[in-house]
Amino acid sequence: MYIPxxxxxxxxEEIWDFVQKNSFGTIITTDQGKPTATHLPLGLNKKDDDxxxxxxxxxxxxxxxxxxxxxDVLVMFQGPHAYVSSSWYSHENVPTWNYQAIHMYGKGSILEKDELIEDLKRMxxxxxxxxGNPVLWDNLSPKLLETQLKGIVGFKIKVEEIQAAYKLSQNRSETDYSNxxxxxxxxxxxxxxxxxELMEKRLKNHK
Known part of the structure; x- marks a missing residue:
């Protein structure tokens, strides 16, 4: 991902917090050179230092x-995004788009049944x-769970590289930023x- x-x-810490809050991601792999993608709710777990x-x-x-x-498996997470008109600047310029995006690369593997169950419990x-009426693993019937488990495949991706971009008009003047x-x-x-709201929070944190 190109990141100025x-x-x-x-x-x-900021990246992990973002992923936890924006956990509906996109997984991209290749099959005989052709990209394929799936959009899924994902978890982020730490084991030892990985x-x-x-x-x-x-x-x-x-x-x-x-x-x-x-x-390599690519996983993408995206936060809020919005069009920014250059008519909001104090000088002539072109429009742009603000966004948050994180790409993670790693090696994927299939979970064993007990690992899958633990991951489903966490989710x-x-x-x-x-x-008010939580649907938790222990509240569901063993028969239903066993049937559903046969229809899914669990996976884990060891994170080996991270690219994170927050394009929030950081390169604009304080006057333009507030406007x-x-x-x-x-x-x-x-x-x-x-x-x-995100830009306002950032402004307060950097004062």
């Missing part, structure tokens, strides 16, 4: 078979913990509002 110096993120992306896909999805033959715990926040807030678009 203004937008490059290297803080590991980080692993974990998840599962349908048994009928042929992509899981490429993990054993593909040298249910994460997304169900604050619900972009105000304009995004008034766009009436959920993505624009999210981007404005």
């Amino acid at each position: 110096k203004y937008f490059k993120i290297t803080n590991a 980080y692993y992306i974990t998840g599962h896909m349908a048994y009928g999805n042929p992509q899981w078979r490429t993990f054993e033959t593909c040298e 249910l715990g994460k997304y169900e913990q604050n619900r 972009i926040i105000d304009k995004l807030q008034n766009e009436g678009n959920p993505n624009s509002k999210q981007m404005a």
